[in-house]
Amino acid sequence: MYQETAAFEHYIRDHGLRMTNARRAVLEEIFSHHEHIDADRLHAAMRGKGLDVSRATVYRNLDLLADCGLVRKYRLDRHRVLYEHMHAGMEHDHMVCRECGRVVEFVNRDLRAQQEEICRAHGFDPDDLTVQVVGCCITCKKARAARGSAPPSGP
Amino acid sequence: MYQETAAFEHYIRDHGLRMTNARRAVLEEIFSHHEHIDADRLHAAMRGKGLDVSRATVYRNLDLLADCGLVRKYRLDRHRVLYEHMHAGMEHDHMVCRECGRVVEFVNRDLRAQQEEICRAHGFDPDDLTVQVVGCCITCKKARAARGSAPPSGP
DNA sequence: TTTCTTATTGAGACAGCGTCTCAATTCGCC
DNA sequence: GGCGAATTGAGACGCTGTCTCAATAAGAAA
Ligand SMILES: [Mn+2]
Ligand SMILES: [Mn+2]
Ligand SMILES: [Zn+2]
Ligand SMILES: [Zn+2]
Numbered sequence: 001m002y003q004e005t006a007a008f009e010h011y012i013r014d015h016g017l018r019m020t021n022a023r024r025a026v027l028e029e030i031f032s033h034h035e036h037i038d039a040d041r042l043h044a045a046m047r048g049k050g051l052d053v054s055r056a057t058v059y060r061n062l063d064l065l066a067d068c069g070l071v072r073k074y075r076l077d078r079h080r081v082l083y084e085h086m087h088a089g090m091e092h093d094h095m096v097c098r099e100c101g102r103v104v105e106f107v108n109r110d111l112r113a114q115q116e117e118i119c120r121a122h123g124f125d126p127d128d129l130t131v132q133v134v135g136c137c138i139t140c141k142k143a144r145a146a147r148g149s150a151p152p153s154g155p
Numbered sequence: 156m157y158q159e160t161a162a163f164e165h166y167i168r169d170h171g172l173r174m175t176n177a178r179r180a181v182l183e184e185i186f187s188h189h190e191h192i193d194a195d196r197l198h199a200a201m202r203g204k205g206l207d208v209s210r211a212t213v214y215r216n217l218d219l220l221a222d223c224g225l226v227r228k229y230r231l232d233r234h235r236v237l238y239e240h241m242h243a244g245m246e247h248d249h250m251v252c253r254e255c256g257r258v259v260e261f262v263n264r265d266l267r268a269q270q271e272e273i274c275r276a277h278g279f280d281p282d283d284l285t286v287q288v289v290g291c292c293i294t295c296k297k298a299r300a301a302r303g304s305a306p307p308s309g310p
Numbered sequence: 311t312t313t314c315t316t317a318t319t320g321a322g323a324c325a326g327c328g329t330c331t332c333a334a335t336t337c338g339c340c
Numbered sequence: 341g342g343c344g345a346a347t348t349g350a351g352a353c354g355c356t357g358t359c360t361c362a363a364t365a366a367g368a369a370a
Pocket of ligand 3: 097098099100101102136137138139140141
């Protein structure tokens with residue numbers, strides 16, 4: 001947390017912004033959640049703890065944190081944007097199950113290297129590399145197979 | 156177009172659905188546009204030609220076409236979903252410029268193979284593999300460099 | 311410390327976009 | 341042609357994220 005606070009304050013100063021209680025509160029809150037969470041849920045969690053930060057401010061500061069690289073922003077389903085705090089530069093990607101909604105994370109350095117190579121080839125300067133797979137997870141696949149081949153009571 | 160109509164009708168029959176004029180119209184319309192387009196613009200284009208298909212129906216049938224694989228659905232910016240007709244299994248991915256909004260497409264078989272390999276390793280059955288890069292395109296990079304290093308009138 | 315400038319916040323209105331509802335229509339089968 | 345179900349049209353609706361603007365507070369300067 002010292003690490004992140006320092007990085008955030010550094011970014012703030014560097015950009016002629018101001019460090020505020022609301023900013024510290026949003027930073028602490030997002031770093032206390034270790035799953036993907038949307039802005040409204042994060043806001044509700046804060047209100048639940050008695051932290052009076054407005055909805056607009058939570059949205060604004062999550063985006064600020066994303067800009068400064070402490071938080072990542074994903075759209076894993078079409079309904080809402082999810083945020084997640086970074087963990088020391090450990091970038092990962094996602095597989096999303098259509099059936100159960102489960103999100104599986106994976107890290108693959110080669111995939112990233114290859115994306116960077118493509119960018120280089122096009123003279124494109126990337127800020128954000130995303131790989132996303134939508135499909136059916138192993139659990140749902142097994143469940144479907146079990147249902148399909150040997151249902152408890154015959155059809 | 157015969158190809159796609161046949162594939163669509165086959166999918167329709169296979170799923171106990173019905174072929175309608177609205178479906179044919181949406182299919183023809185999306186295949187007549189060769190850039191990314193959103194549902195409302197496609198709807199407007201149809202109305203412009205005198206095709207009376209409702210907004211909801213355009214949305215519904217674009218999603219149906221996406222389900223059956225004739226159309227792909229992307230969210231290249233956070234504002235809206237864009238659709239694009241497939242071209243004989245030629246899957247591609249996108250780089251989006253933050254500054255000018257330009258979208259650069261690229262095809263890379265290795266990247267796809269690698270994604271499939273990761274899925275296999277996780278027992279994940281993919282329907283949809285997406286790679287998206289957000290950053291700064293070569294044109295904007297050059298424009299920025301020109302502005303930064305040698306402005307017409309001194310600072 | 312007090313003063314001053316201005317970035318930030320809060321509260322709610324607003325907007326975009328996609329979904330839903332339900333009566334009317336159309337499809338496909340008999 | 342008649343029937344039952346799938347599809348459509350029109351608009352209301354809901355969810356998310358953005359914007360507005362007056363009030364507040366950060367932080368530089370005095
Ligand atoms: Mn994640
Ligand atoms: Mn494309
Ligand atoms: Zn699943
Ligand atoms: Zn550009």
